[in-house]
Amino acid sequence: EAQVTQNPRYLITVTGKKLTVTCSQNMNHEYMSWYRQDPGLGLRQIYYSMNVEVTDKGDVPEGYKVSRKEKRNFPLILESPSPNQTSLYFCASSFITGGPYNEQFFGPGTRLTVL
């Protein structure tokens, strides 16, 4: 089954304790991206990657890191989480063809609470 998986689905942590949220896709997509969803703000892009070893900042990158060492994986790293990073996080992936829109497939989400 074609899908984007995220782990963990739920996480409660404390300020300053480093954490990683994993994202994996099995569709051989070049493009991967992380978003956070907050009430009244919709989904905002954190980081994206257009291929292996190619990453770039989205609209709200502060406090986050990413890496793309393999095509299928795109982990999101919070080196020192703070309460304002409490949010619902989504990973997404798609092909890049340079033509018409390519549908982005989203993972199920990770609910993160930083105390």
Next chain:
Amino acid sequence: DQQVKQNSPSLSVQEGRISILNCDYTNSMFDYFLWYKKYPAEGPTFLISISSIKDKNEDGRFTVFLNKSAKHLSLHIVPSQPGDSAVYFCARGTSYGKLTFGQGTILTVHP
């Protein structure tokens, strides 16, 4: 600056009637617009898109209209069904993949 805005946080309609969800944008440089649908505890799923060279795109019960002079996008669902109850996000997209989302509108369809 929010480039895509959904000014209605929620919409309630009766089953069988039309649902109209609206979206305004502030920047004319775009490739296409899209609508995504999101159920609780799930990720958003793609619903329908429209390119900048079109005014209308239909897919079954869903039609998206683009009014470039008014910088306005709308999604029509006819007829509405209870299973359509979800959060709807409009977004603008580029050919290389970047999506910019609106705030979302919660649609409730009553039986």
